[in-house]
Amino acid sequence: MRYLPKSPADREAILKAIGARSIDDLFAPIPAEYRLNRDLNIPRQMSESEIVDWFRDRSRENGDSYTSFLGAGAYLHYRPVIIDSLISRGEFLTAYTPYQAEVSQGTLQSIFEFQTMICELTGMEVANASMYDGSTATTEAVMMAVRLTGRHSALIAGSVHPEYREVLSTYARHQGIALTEVGFLETGRIDLRKLEQSVAPETACVLLQSPNFFGTIEDVEAVADIAHKNGAMLVISIAEAVSLGIVEPPRQADIVAMEGQSFGVPPSFGGPYCGVIATREQYVRQMPGRLVGQTTDRNGKRGFVLTLATREQHIRREKATSNICTNQALIALMVNIFMTVYGKVGLRELAKQNLAKTAYAVRQFSKHAEVLFSGAPRFNEFVVQTSEDPYAINSRILGHKIVGGLPLKKFYPELGNAALWCCTEMTRRSAIDTAVGLVAESQRAVKSASEADVEEVAR
Amino acid sequence: MKHITRKATRHISQNEGLIFEKSSPGKAAWKLPPLDVPDVDTRQLLGASERKDLGNVPEVSEIEIIRHFTRLSTWNYAIDLGMYPLGSCTMKYNPRVNEVVSRFEGLANGHPYQPERISQGALRILKTLSECLIEITGMDAITLQPAAGAQGELTGLLMVRAHHQSKGHPRKRILIPDSAHGTNPATAATVGYAVENLKSNSAGMVDVAALAVQMNEEVAALMLTNPNTLGVFEQEIHKIADIMHAKGGLLYMDGANMNALVGKVRPGDFGVDLMHLNLHKTFSTPHGGGGPGSGPVAVKKFLEPFLPKPVVITKPDGSLGFEYDRPQSVGRVRAFYGNFGMFVRALAYIFANGPDGLRQTTEDAVLNANYIRKGLEGSYDLPYPTPSMHEVVFSDKLQAKNGVRTMDIAKRLIDYGFHPYTTAFPLIVPGALMIEPTESEPKEEMDLFIEAMRSIAEEVEEDPQLVLTAPHNTRVSRLDEVMAARKPILRWKPQ
Numbered sequence: 001m002r003y004l005p006k007s008p009a010d011r012e013a014i015l016k017a018i019g020a021r022s023i024d025d026l027f028a029p030i031p032a033e034y035r036l037n038r039d040l041n042i043p044r045q046m047s048e049s050e051i052v053d054w055f056r057d058r059s060r061e062n063g064d065s066y067t068s069f070l071g072a073g074a075y076l077h078y079r080p081v082i083i084d085s086l087i088s089r090g091e092f093l094t095a096y097t098p099y100q101a102e103v104s105q106g107t108l109q110s111i112f113e114f115q116t117m118i119c120e121l122t123g124m125e126v127a128n129a130s131m132y133d134g135s136t137a138t139t140e141a142v143m144m145a146v147r148l149t150g151r152h153s154a155l156i157a158g159s160v161h162p163e164y165r166e167v168l169s170t171y172a173r174h175q176g177i178a179l180t181e182v183g184f185l186e187t188g189r190i191d192l193r194k195l196e197q198s199v200a201p202e203t204a205c206v207l208l209q210s211p212n213f214f215g216t217i218e219d220v221e222a223v224a225d226i227a228h229k230n231g232a233m234l235v236i237s238i239a240e241a242v243s244l245g246i247v248e249p250p251r252q253a254d255i256v257a258m259e260g261q262s263f264g265v266p267p268s269f270g271g272p273y274c275g276v277i278a279t280r281e282q283y284v285r286q287m288p289g290r291l292v293g294q295t296t297d298r299n300g301k302r303g304f305v306l307t308l309a310t311r312e313q314h315i316r317r318e319k320a321t322s323n324i325c326t327n328q329a330l331i332a333l334m335v336n337i338f339m340t341v342y343g344k345v346g347l348r349e350l351a352k353q354n355l356a357k358t359a360y361a362v363r364q365f366s367k368h369a370e371v372l373f374s375g376a377p378r379f380n381e382f383v384v385q386t387s388e389d390p391y392a393i394n395s396r397i398l399g400h401k402i403v404g405g406l407p408l409k410k411f412y413p414e415l416g417n418a419a420l421w422c423c424t425e426m427t428r429r430s431a432i433d434t435a436v437g438l439v440a441e442s443q444r445a446v447k448s449a450s451e452a453d454v455e456e457v458a459r
Numbered sequence: 460m461k462h463i464t465r466k467a468t469r470h471i472s473q474n475e476g477l478i479f480e481k482s483s484p485g486k487a488a489w490k491l492p493p494l495d496v497p498d499v500d501t502r503q504l505l506g507a508s509e510r511k512d513l514g515n516v517p518e519v520s521e522i523e524i525i526r527h528f529t530r531l532s533t534w535n536y537a538i539d540l541g542m543y544p545l546g547s548c549t550m551k552y553n554p555r556v557n558e559v560v561s562r563f564e565g566l567a568n569g570h571p572y573q574p575e576r577i578s579q580g581a582l583r584i585l586k587t588l589s590e591c592l593i594e595i596t597g598m599d600a601i602t603l604q605p606a607a608g609a610q611g612e613l614t615g616l617l618m619v620r621a622h623h624q625s626k627g628h629p630r631k632r633i634l635i636p637d638s639a640h641g642t643n644p645a646t647a648a649t650v651g652y653a654v655e656n657l658k659s660n661s662a663g664m665v666d667v668a669a670l671a672v673q674m675n676e677e678v679a680a681l682m683l684t685n686p687n688t689l690g691v692f693e694q695e696i697h698k699i700a701d702i703m704h705a706k707g708g709l710l711y712m713d714g715a716n717m718n719a720l721v722g723k724v725r726p727g728d729f730g731v732d733l734m735h736l737n738l739h740k741t742f743s744t745p746h747g748g749g750g751p752g753s754g755p756v757a758v759k760k761f762l763e764p765f766l767p768k769p770v771v772i773t774k775p776d777g778s779l780g781f782e783y784d785r786p787q788s789v790g791r792v793r794a795f796y797g798n799f800g801m802f803v804r805a806l807a808y809i810f811a812n813g814p815d816g817l818r819q820t821t822e823d824a825v826l827n828a829n830y831i832r833k834g835l836e837g838s839y840d841l842p843y844p845t846p847s848m849h850e851v852v853f854s855d856k857l858q859a860k861n862g863v864r865t866m867d868i869a870k871r872l873i874d875y876g877f878h879p880y881t882t883a884f885p886l887i888v889p890g891a892l893m894i895e896p897t898e899s900e901p902k903e904e905m906d907l908f909i910e911a912m913r914s915i916a917e918e919v920e921e922d923p924q925l926v927l928t929a930p931h932n933t934r935v936s937r938l939d940e941v942m943a944a945r946k947p948i949l950r951w952k953p954q
Contacts, residue, residue, distance in 0.1 A: 001811075001812060001815070001816035001819050001820065002811070003552050003554060003743075003811065003812075003816075003820075003898075003899070004816075004819060004820065004823055004898055004899075005899065005900065005901035006823060006901060006902060010901070010902045011823075011826065013902065014826050014827075014829075014830045014902060015826070017830060017833055017834075018826075018829045018830055018832075018833045019833075020829070023822045023825075023826065026822075026825045026826065026829055026846070026848075027723055027724075027825070028846070029691070029692040029694055029845075029846045029848070030692050030694075030723070030724050031694065031696070031697065031729075034696075034697075034724050034725075034728050034729045035723060035724050036722065036723055036724055036725060036728070039814035039815065039818075040594055040595060040722055040814040040817060040818075041594050041814075042590075042591045042594055042595070042809060042813065042814055042817075043587075043591075043809070043810055043813065044813045044814070045810075045811070045812060045813025045814075045815060045816050046810045046811060046813065048556050048811070050810070051556055051560065051807050051810050051811060052556065052559065052560060054810065055560035055561075055563055055566070055584075055803065055807065056560075056563055057580070058563075058565070058566065058580035058581070058583055058584055059563035059564060059565030059566050059580055060565060060580065061565070061577075061579045061580030061583070062565035062566060062569045062577065062578060062579065062580030062581050063565055063568075063569055063570070063573050063577035063578065064563075064564050064565030064568075065564070065565075066573070066577060068570055068573065070570045070572050070573060072572055073571075073794060073795075074570055074571050074572070074795070076568060076570070080488075080489070082488075082521065082524060082525060084562070085525070086524075086525070086528045086529070086532070087747075088558065089528075089529065089532045090537050090538070090539030090540070091532035091533060091534075091535040091536075091537045091539070091540070092528075092532050092535065092537075092747065092748055093537070093539075093553065093558075093745045093747055094537040094538035094539045094543075094550075094553050094745055094746065094747075095535045095536065095537045095538075095746065095747070095748045096543065096545055096548055096550060096746045096748070096749070096878075097746070097748065097749035097750075098535075098748060098749065100536075100869070100870075100873070100878065100879050101935070101938050101940075102870065102873055102930050102933040102934075102935055102936070102937065102938070103534075103535065103536035103873055103878060103930075103933060104534075104535055104536070104748075105531070105534035105535070105934060105935060106531035106532045106533065106534040106535035107531075107535055107748035107749070109475075109477070109531055109534075110528065110531055112477070112949075112950070112951070113477060113478050113479070113951070115949055115950050116477075116479065116515075116950040116951045117516055117517075119950050120513065120514040120515050120516050121513070121514075121516065125950075126949045126950065127949075127950070129749070130750070132606035132607060132610065132751075132793060133606065133793055133794060134794065135791075135793050135794035136606065136610070136792075136793050161794065163791060163794040163795065164794060166790055166791040167790075167791050167792060167793055167794060169790060170617065170767075170789060170790035170791055170792055171649070173790075174617070174620065174649070174650050174651035175649070175651060176651075217505070217508045244510070245510070245513070246501060246505065246509065246510050247505065247508055247509070247510055248507070248508050248509060248510045248511075249510065266562075266567040266568060266800075267567075267568055267569060267570050267571070268561075268566070268567055268568075268569065268799050268800045269566065269569040269570070269571055269578075269581045269795070269796065269799040269800075270571035270794070270795025270796045270797070270799050271606065271751070271793075271795055271796070271797055271798040271799050271800065271801075272606070272750075272751035272753075272798040272799075272800050272801060284947065284949070290749070291947075291949055292949070293943040293944070293947050293948055293949050294943070294948040294949075294951075295938050295939045295940065295942050295943035295948075296938070296939055296942070297935040297936040297937060297938050297939070298928075298936040298937055298939075299936060301935055301936075303935040303938045304938075305938050305940050305943050307940065307943040307944050307947060307949075308944055308947060309944075310944075312641075313609070313641040313642050313644075313645035314640075314641035314642075314884075315641070316641075316645070317641050317644040317645060317654075318644035318645055318647060318648040318654045319648070320641070320645040320648075322645070322649070323609045323610075323612065323613060323642050323645035323646040323648075323649050324607075324609055324610075325607065325608065325609045325641075325642050326607040326608070326609070326739075326749055326750040326751070326752040327749050327750045328747075328749075328750040328751045329747050329748035329749035329750050330745065330747025330748060330749075330750065330751065331747075331750070331751055333528075333747075333748070337524065337528065339516060340478055340488070340517060340519065340524050340527075341488045341489055341521070341524060342488075342489050343482075343486075343487065343488065343489070343516055343517055343518040343519065344482075344513045344514075344515075344516040344517065344518050345487065345518060346487060346488075346489035346491075347513060347516060348510070348513060349489075349491055350489075350491065352499070352501060353491055353494060355499055355501065355504060355505075356494055356496055356497070356498055356499045357494075357496055359496075359499045359504060360496035360497060377504060377505045377506060377508050394574065395574075398574065398576070398577070403570070403573050403574065403577070406572050410783075425491065425492075428495065429495040429496050432496075
């Protein structure tokens, strides 16, 4: 086996040194009746070239070379090549959690920079070293608000990513946290009147996503006012990090839970991604996840360490703020490099291109179909309502090697034939025009079919 | 000091400030293509929601970024540099072909919501990995969704709760041995269970008689790590399982130490009802400085209805798809389907090994741990003489007499060119040195390690101060963790 660095003679020498007759001696503690006396029934050992071939075939079966209009929590942005050059360095790739600070300063300093940049971008004062993903970060943020306020219910905007809400309800169920949903208006924004009616003395927090699942930018200030007036916290979830380049960050929030995938992390069929929680300094001791802090060594030299570990499971066990152990260090490094590459000016220009592509697409789609939620600003996603089932339209679009918008029926049956479309800086005008053309064709076909029906009835 | 230069030699390392300290307006590492659609008036589109300023996000050029992160990288220790004997962490070689295949376009750019018709490649990977892991664990069904080991535990306990609930009563307590990882009790609390500690016996194993007394109809499950954190196989595992099952409780196995078992014995065959795996330990996906991990949970048939949704199914036409209609499911534990990129790597690892390779891997891992044990016996105190599997736990009892503790020895090990072992865990061994070499170490590297550890033991006798002030050869000396926690500085701020 090519990963194993021992010759048969080495194995013999080691057995002899430890005084064992055979390798079986070492497995003697396992009762004989449980020992496996056959080969595992898994594929035989493969050569490297066979492995490469097998996965290349799977890659080809997986939408290789398709253009996509899918967003909804996983975004295709350009990834500068230096991200992979740098994260492929073995010193980053094959290191463990930086508990031994003296030999982990590389990872620690880069996380410290990550925490700083997340603060700058979200308008918060402290950020952690990352969480699993946006859905679990959002869930942990709500649980954090419950701990901070001592209250036990939360109001959740219906326009928060449906799968984030599912994860939250899985966690909340066994912690006695009652969740109530607050709907959205025709603008796509949360129903403020409903929110005002629903907020109660038991409300720990209001959870809002902005830009929300439909791409609509929420009126964070108005929601913050309602929450704070009632002693509740405002938790803001951000699924599309690129929006922060041009959309005012939720400075009025108490906790921000973010998905960093947009910043240089491949969609990778749903993971691994990079969640992160940012908050105000005064709440840091209730924050879950790892934190890196600056300190000095014995000679007064600047250095970095994992800190405030007394919140964590390996110290506090069942009294910890969360059971989380790992973070997403390597993915956070991708995010960190991405933010560094684009920087202060590039992040804005990048976001602006997303905005421009989306504005163009909205204008084109509007000529043929209804674009919902147009009463409020949006970032790079929008909802198109068609007469025909969007699954049927998408299957024709797929013939052009284009993946159409996400049909929303699964999550929002009340929205009928609506689909969620996304444009990024990667979306070409020609792809938009092709997709719009096919949607227009569908609309015309339905219209003439219904006219034919009317004629039939008239006859 | 006599052996210190055998493994490592000091060399120049570059200084590097924070990236913010290099920033100046007008430098850039990016270039966007020209827009192929009309430009927009952002104020008109966004109104009050438009952002005016991005604060202190840096502005630097590409070469500066390359140098910055390359310099930082050289300040890290890594498996690629040498033995990384962290007990319980299974720091094995991370094969590079795994990195290559996970970056193939269709896999890296696959969108989680793309139509199933063009997702057959990803679905085939999910299904094949599931089948392999089910066979390896001897279980019947699996979910790949949990993002890490701790989330696997959470998923497992949610299923335990759902199972008991379906029988009418979710029960109240989870039994956890005192040698367990901290995530176990933290997870039990997250799922709304009370934690009851289970004492280990003098051999470092579960005290079966005590378990029989503590087990009753209010106990939902026992969370057992096997081999346990002492590296000891629970020989009475069948009795443990029987005691749990007799009163309707479940046996949950923390699979953190599965590297001692793969291909040699299957938890499903010795009475385990459900367990999680750590793909980043046993199945070679890179730790990456602390993540991403991946924590699939394998279960027996009777727990299958409770698996998180969606699950992968084969449709009547033979194609693969996701099934969401799972009325008894515990729900979702994260968005989408889990850390897919890690599935690709783990499967590539299984392919590279095959049944014979995996068995040899396990044998070598156990062989290595026993070689280290033999080499250090006499120099360090071995609190439990029970046979070791894939890791061995010593204590600092002999060195403590000279005022030197496990953390000091660990720091001194850095000077010899090694990453420290796991310190002060498991909690049942005061001053623990927990050493797991994994199968990836050649005999020569282990000989250097043994030599270094013995040399440190001698230093403790001759010059304890040398060890107490270690490390001496790193960029920074011991860092002031107390100050870091008392006055936290968690971000850079402009002067």
